[in-house]
Amino acid sequence: MTSPEQQQCPVRPGVVPLSGPRFHTDPHHLYNEMRREHGAVVAVELPGGVPAWLIVGYREMHQVTNNAELFPRDVSLWNQWGNIPEDWPLLPMVGQPMPSIYFTAGAEHRRHLSMVESALESVDPFELRRVCESLADRLIDAFCGRGTADLMAEFAEPLPILAMAALLGFADADGPHLAWSMKVMANGGADAQSAHLQFMGHMQRLVAAKKAMPGDDLVSRMLADPTPFTDEEYVNDLMAITAAGHLTTCDWLGNSVRLMLIDDRFAAALGGGRRSISQAMNEVLWEETPTSILAGRWAARDTRLADKVIRAGDLLLLGLAAANTDPHVRQHVSESGHTGNNAHFAFSHGEYRCPFPAQQSAEIIARTGIEVLLDRLPDIDLSVPAQNLVRRPSPFMHGMASLPVVFSPVRAVGGFQ
Incomplete structure (x- = not known):
């Protein structure tokens, strides 16, 4: 169990605590302060007194993500294992030694990636869009007659x-339970460990069901891969696919709608301007990227990064949001934003980046959702001042806790409300 000393461990001088409201209310100014006071690589402390390095520089992020040998995603290298309590709430997000696409390196990582990427490439983008249009209509039908809604709870989440249920082949009824467990895991609170176990249980039952009765779905195609994998490996890879596919897409959709409602540059999207939707979604990947901090990389040996000495086994956290807003990058941004510029770190970079087929599926789900929403509810607007909107309390994800809106009530496409 976590001792009171671990829970209330004072932060060492010169070390930035990786917690507090400013990570959710004022992240850009906070990252600029970090850069000014500590440089491009910042000594930070995670809750429980766990030390790490947070990369906030764009060039330094390229160095780390481009060098998988020096900075592998191999959690077994961590030099803090002796100090990590079994019930540490952030353990599900930071990781544990396990055979999966997310927590292995080198040839073992590539073995998992080959199987997962092959299955993801089989997804028909036109069919996925058709499914998402139908799902979006179904969700909007449930609230369109009211004239009010919380777009996070009732749509973006x-x-x-x-959509993942349709791709993976689990029942729609399991969706809310899975969504809840992933959100609780990402928030890193007291229930994170139990949520992780529930999430794992869902995936174990799904693998067992598809082994007994394969279908035309992603899980069955993974199971049919000629490379042998254990049930544990399938479960771990499915957890990685589902969590990454759901959480980031949910926040990409929510952050994009929020941007279109508060920023005049994207107002055309509300009038059916499809180009504005694309521009807003790309702007979000730069300015409000769904994954603000990604764990992690572990140094394979002693080295230097920027002006810091990194010891073998040190944990490096990828400050994706901070790197995207590095002044070295922003000085080249025009008043119209990052139009046409995809050199962001929203999907990470290098050998461990998000597989391209997964990026494509996420874009289809989020964009289709936004298009259907704006087609159905063209006069949608925030029901509270923009400054009153609150972010979720996750140290890793940058999404809205809620997105309350108003609009003119309309009929459901399936009939009268």
């Missing part, structure tokens, strides 16, 4: 997990 359920849409990606229902």
